[in-house]
Amino acid sequence: MSPPPRAAEPGTLAALRARYGARSRWLLLLSVMVGTMASVMSSTVVNVAIPDLSRHFVLGQERAQWVTSGFMVAMTVSMLTTPWLLARLGYRRTYALCMGLLLVGGVGGGIAGAFWLVLLARVAEGLAAGVVQPIPAIIILRAFAPDEQGRASGLFGMGVVLAPALGPSIGGVLVDAFGWRSIFFMVVPFCLLSLWLAQRYVPVTAPGGVSAGAGVGVRFDGVGLLLASGATLALLNGLVALHGGPAAEAATLLAGAAVAVAGFVAWQRRLLRRQAHPGAHGAAATPPLMNLRLFGHRPFAFGAIVAFIYGTALFGSTYLLPVYMQMGLGLAPAYVGTILLPAGIVLAVAIALVGRLADRRPAHRLVSLGLALLAASFALMPTLGPASAMGWLVAYAILGRIGLGFILPSLNLGAMRGIAHELIPQGSSVINFMRMLGGAVGVSLCGILLEWRLAAHGETLAPAHSAASAARLAAFDEVFVVLAALCLLALTAAWQMRARPGA
Incomplete structure (x- = not known):
């Protein structure tokens, strides 16, 4: 008589599948989606408060933008540590550790009494966000069948972009009502919810289902x-x-x-x-830390180039747009959030729809179309002015977000399909690293270009010169043209992501 089958160890991937059945992978995706929403929100919502923060600490534009770029640097570098941490600690402990650090950074930034403490809090948030963000792509490529991966990416992306869609709107109202400190506390409920979900639905195992701690004997680079x-x-x-x-x-x-x-x-x-x-x-x-074998796979190599250039344009514009609307067009912070809200909602819908297309259409075509739309939205910004109807600004923002909807679910899948199974954690980390490195460069580049063009036009963003002027708008317009050119450059690389016949 054969012995009864052993029950799976509690908290493992097998135990979660036995308890929740086919739903387990979707519940896992939901759990990491909430944490990623918190990390994305912390990276973008602070931009609405930069003018208020600058006035409070009496900062110039170059120093104020380090609130954003300091976060980006920390997030960029920490992404490369994700595969090692997952092997050493497992999904649940790694994820919970990051959510705890993000929570501490949010609270610490909200109560900080000096600018260096604000920067320290942002670095802590960035470290946590960097480790978390490669995890969803690893889960999608390992837990879902190939014909489900696009749909999973679309649904995940739809949830994640709701954070930056709703964040600026809510954040603008909070800044007007309670000041810049309230922005930091926005991540607290998301962090608490994600910690609760992690205890229920995130496995303790490492990628591939092996026991956490398999990497204990593996040294860190x-x-x-x-x-x-x-x-x-x-x-x-x-x-x-x-x-x-x-x-x-x-x-x-x-x-x-x-x-x-x-x-x-x-x-x-x-x-x-x-x-x-x-x-x-x-x-x-x-x-x-970065397995260079990944770059021997043609779609991955060109996908990494696209990720870097795309990150430069995307995060540079995420920093630039709120500053442009407030200090170029003279709009209140709350109004800025209201203008960006429809574009964010459209982005969420576009990602869900394009995610289904990604299961059936070549990724390089979807990414190329998205980059073309994003370039068009930047190129149209110089046609606006203080007398323009705000409907045009909303329309151009929506056009760009539709472009993002084509890029976000397709880039990771297009770059990583076909790489060796054991390289998936490293591949996800490297693609995200390249995108965030581009983003960190983009935030700095936009700040520097803006200061340069403002000086060339004899203008400044100092509060004493708060009224919108043609010279100030010309400086912003020139930076938008640079962002459009970067998107077109990324488009040429995106087209090379297609696999060669017989490869």
Whole structure:
């Protein structure tokens, strides 16, 4: 007589499937969606409060924009740690740790009495958000069948974009009523809900269903993380120094960034060689932070290029649009949120619809169409002015969000379909890293370009010069044209994502 089957260990993927059946993967996706909503909201909603924050701490535009770019730098670098953390701690502990850190950052930023404390809180939020954001793509590619992945991406994306859609609207009202501090507390209920959901629906296991702790004996690539962090910080500071600092300082920082990038690539190649021949080095080799084998897959390589350029345009515009509406067109913060709300709702619907298309249509075509629409929305912004009907501003914002609706569910799937199964966690982290690195560059680039063009037109964003002027609008318009050009550049790379016949 055969012994009865052993019950699955509580909290494992098998136990959750046994308890919730086919619904388990959708409940898991819902759980990480709430946490990702919190991280996305924390990255974008603060932009509405930047003018108020600048006045409170008496900051110039370059310093104020570090509230956004500091978050982006922390988020960008921490994304590369996600595969190692998942292997070491499992899904649930990694996710809960990040939500706790995001909660602390939100509360800490809300009660901060000095600007450096606000920056510290934003860095904490960025670290948490960076680790969380690659996780949904890993779950979608591992837990869902290929013919369900587009629908899962669409439904997940629809939920996630509701956060930045509703965030600026609610955030604008909060800033007007309670000041900039209230913005930081917006993530608190999302963090608490995500922690509760994690205890119920997120497995304790690591990717692939193996027990958490399988990576305990695997060393972390600290050298790689140090080089990646140094390259990112040197690049962003070098961009800032290009405008406001001495030329020698800018050249030194940018050269340092180039050296750090070269060192990072060389180090990753060395670790990859050691991993391929572990016996030659005694103890188990440290796995590389970024597995360069991923770039041997053509769709992934061009997808990473698209992700970087697209991130530059997207996050640069996310920073630029609220500032443009308030300090270019002279709109109140609450009104800014109201204008962006319809575009956000359209984006949520577009993502859900395009997600279904992504299961049946080539990803490179969907991404290319989205980039073309996004470029058109930026190119049309210079046609607006203080006397323009606000309906045109809403229409252009909606056009851009429809473009995003084509890009967001398609880019990850198009880039990562066909890569080796064991490389999926690394692939998700690298694609998100490239997008966020582009985003960090974009936020700094938009701030620098805006300051440069304002100075060229003899203008400033200082509160004493709060009235909209033709010169100020011309400076904003020129930055929008640059963003449109970046989207067209990304479009050429997106078309190369298609797999070659016979590949």
